[in-house]
Amino acid sequence: MINQINGLHHVTSIASEAQSNNDFFTKTLGLRRIKKTVNFDAPEVYHLYYGDEAGTPGTVMTYFPFPNARRGRPGTGEVGITGFAVPNGSLPYWQERLATFDVKNMQTETTFGESRLRFDGPDGDGFVLVETDDDARDPWTNNGVPADAAIRGFHSADMRLRDAGGSAELLKYMGYEEMDRQDNVTRFHVPNGNEANVIDITQVNAPSADQGAGSVHHIAFSVDNREKQLEVRKALMDTGYQVTPVIDRDYFYAIYFRTPGGVLFEVATNEPGFDRDEDTAHLGEALKLPSQHEHLRQALEEKYLEPIVD
Ligand code: ZN
Numbered sequence: 001m002i003n004q005i006n007g008l009h010h011v012t013s014i015a016s017e018a019q020s021n022n023d024f025f026t027k028t029l030g031l032r033r034i035k036k037t038v039n040f041d042a043p044e045v046y047h048l049y050y051g052d053e054a055g056t057p058g059t060v061m062t063y064f065p066f067p068n069a070r071r072g073r074p075g076t077g078e079v080g081i082t083g084f085a086v087p088n089g090s091l092p093y094w095q096e097r098l099a100t101f102d103v104k105n106m107q108t109e110t111t112f113g114e115s116r117l118r119f120d121g122p123d124g125d126g127f128v129l130v131e132t133d134d135d136a137r138d139p140w141t142n143n144g145v146p147a148d149a150a151i152r153g154f155h156s157a158d159m160r161l162r163d164a165g166g167s168a169e170l171l172k173y174m175g176y177e178e179m180d181r182q183d184n185v186t187r188f189h190v191p192n193g194n195e196a197n198v199i200d201i202t203q204v205n206a207p208s209a210d211q212g213a214g215s216v217h218h219i220a221f222s223v224d225n226r227e228k229q230l231e232v233r234k235a236l237m238d239t240g241y242q243v244t245p246v247i248d249r250d251y252f253y254a255i256y257f258r259t260p261g262g263v264l265f266e267v268a269t270n271e272p273g274f275d276r277d278e279d280t281a282h283l284g285e286a287l288k289l290p291s292q293h294e295h296l297r298q299a300l301e302e303k304y305l306e307p308i309v310d
Contacts, residue, residue, distance in 0.1 A: 007197035009222035009268040010060035016213035018065040025050040030145030033284035044304040055274035057222040058196030059153035072212030077262030079216035083155035090149035123214030130155040156198035164203040166260025220266035
């Protein structure tokens with residue numbers, strides 16, 4: 001069994017437009033944009049990162065806004081709901097705030113004893129704010145959400161699967177423990193994790209998801225450093241998983257593999273972090289390009305990347 005995983009590192013999804021995506025995460029949800037770069041594999045598309053002040057692993061929601069991407073169709077084999085942790089008692093604030101921003105499909109519910117507010121992102125993305133009382137993470141509060149309500153980081157990710165078995169085994173191998181079951185949902189957590197340490201598996205007999213705008217592209221798990229990442233990679237490969245070589249993503253190192261349920265998993269290092277190429281005070285302001293794409297800067301800025309108005 002692997003014991004190097006800390007919990008989630010980031011969640012990466014697809015959007016149909018950069019500006020509305022930026023506005024939703026910074027203005028509506030009050031997160032900080034901590035990096036404005038491009039998709040390293042498709043540099044004509046932005047890669048936008050939102051999180052806490054420093055982009056601490058476990059707080060980082062990222063997007064590929066493909067202009068005019070058609071909307072995805074929810075289904076099985078994907079992460080259907082991404083959860084953010086908020087303080088106890090803050091859901092009435094959020095309900096009122098999200099209503100003023102015309103957020104769609106809000107619904108309050110209680111799951112595993114926790115009050116939560118479901119809502120849709122701009123492309124129909126499935127989100128939930130979950131009230132927790134023991135989350136010590138400091139929130140970003142410079143975008144108008146008070147500290148006693150602001151998002152602390154991820155709470156959980158919920159995988160929607162036709163068959164939970166293989167993925168449950170994988171999570172246990174990755175150091176997760178089964179905590180509880182409610183209806184068709186099984187909850188796992190990684191002990192002594194980074195607070196973003198819950199994964200739910202919802203087992204449902206439904207057609208496969210069709211990925212598009214509003215879909216989660218992959219979820220990434222945090223490891224401290226490259227040494228631990230190599231240990232995880234070897235252990236996964238010894239167990240029969242096809243894992244990519246280590247890929248340099250400038251702000252972390254990444255490996256990817258596909259789970260039995262069809263969800264794309266990444267394991268990402270906490271080092272070097274998002275302040276490697278700009279001061280923490282100015283994170284996310286300038287367009288940062290990886291060195292292999294720096295020669296494209298002028299063309300990207302003139303032809304492909306619509307300026308984002310903050
Ligand atoms: Zn990733």
